[in-house]
Amino acid sequence: MDEKIAPHLEELTRALGDLDNTGIRAEFYKLLAFHVPPEVAKESILRKFGGKRKILKVKDLSASLKNFEITGRILDLTEKPLRPQEGVQDGPSKMYTGILADETGSVMFSSWRELPASVGDAINIKNAYTRLWQNRIRLSIGEQSLVSKVSGSSLPQLSELLETPAKKLIDIGSADFSVNTVACILQLSHREVPVRGRQSKVIFGVLADETARLPFTAWIELPGIDIGSIIR
Numbered sequence: 001m002d003e004k005i006a007p008h009l010e011e012l013t014r015a016l017g018d019l020d021n022t023g024i025r026a027e028f029y030k031l032l033a034f035h036v037p038p039e040v041a042k043e044s045i046l047r048k049f050g051g052k053r054k055i056l057k058v059k060d061l062s063a064s065l066k067n068f069e070i071t072g073r074i075l076d077l078t079e080k081p082l083r084p085q086e087g088v089q090d091g092p093s094k095m096y097t098g099i100l101a102d103e104t105g106s107v108m109f110s111s112w113r114e115l116p117a118s119v120g121d122a123i124n125i126k127n128a129y130t131r132l133w134q135n136r137i138r139l140s141i142g143e144q145s146l147v148s149k150v151s152g153s154s155l156p157q158l159s160e161l162l163e164t165p166a167k168k169l170i171d172i173g174s175a176d177f178s179v180n181t182v183a184c185i186l187q188l189s190h191r192e193v194p195v196r197g198r199q200s201k202v203i204f205g206v207l208a209d210e211t212a213r214l215p216f217t218a219w220i221e222l223p224g225i226d227i228g229s230i231i232r
Contacts, residue, residue, distance in 0.1 A: 004038060004170060005038050008042040009028070011042060011060075012028065012046070016045075028042070031044065037169070037172070039171075039174070043060075043062040055070070056069070057104040058072065058100070058173070059105050059175070061107055062130065062175075063131065063132050063137055064131065064132075066129045067129065068127075069125065069126045070100075070124075070128055070139070071102065071155070072102040072123065073100070073101055073121065073122045073155050074098055074099070074115075074117055074118065075099040075100070075119065077098035078097050079094055080094065080096070080097060081093065082095055096110070096113070097110045097111075100123075101156075102155055102156075104173070105165070105173050105176050106176070108137075108138050108139065109139035109141060110139075110140055111141035111147075115141075115147055116149050117149045120158045122149070123147055124148050125146070125147050126145065127145045128141060139175075164180050165179055168211040169181060169183060169213070169214045170211035170212040172214065181207075181209070182209065183208055183209045184207070184208050184228065184230050185206070185228065186205070186206045186207070186227065187204075188203065188204075188205040189203070189205065190204065200219070202217060203217065204217055205218075
């Protein structure tokens with residue numbers, strides 16, 4: 001069995017039980033045949049068949065997850081004051097945003113209350129949930145979440161986590177927002193879209209390497225780049 005596929009099948013087995021008699025294994029390989037990355041295929045099957053997960057890594061995160069536990073190290077933490085809402089009393093006056101990372105990746109997070117830790121510290125979050133914000137997965141820490149500072153001895157050190165990881169396309173997770181990769185452009189097109197009252201050119205396309213294909217969007221010019229170009 002491919003070593004990149006085996007961990008995903010093991011997680012599906014833990015969550016859903018027998019994969020063969022239920023046809024889940026066949027459905028997983030069917031998605032792979034359509035060039036769906038293994039992680040995306042796994043998440044799709046878990047949503048469809050109702051798998052329950054409790055302790056997750058960053059690489060396991062997808063949109064609209066609820067009531068899970070995750071441990072990571074804080075890479076960035078910012079306090080943002082909130083404007084009082086008209087007619088709302090005793091609402092939160094601050095929001096805390098930042099980046100949380102473990103050995104599998106990093107994810108942006110937001111919290112409605114102050115965290116018992118700072119940059120470089122490891123925290124454990126229970127009753128966390130995820131949501132989409134500007135088409136990106138964001139880890140959310142709500143009023144019902146339990147956050148505690150932990151030793152973090154099993155996590156990579158801050159200096160290691162701050163380095164931008166190099167990944168093949170098949171390894172890029174749905175929560176990743178900053179990775180290095182090398183790929184070939186298979187498809188490329190652009191169109192004008194309205195942004196704040198002005199027309200802006202957005203580039204759409206498909207990247208590929210020896211492991212997978214992945215759609216991409218670029219909001220900046222790509223001079224000299226065309227179909228067949230190898231980009232980093």
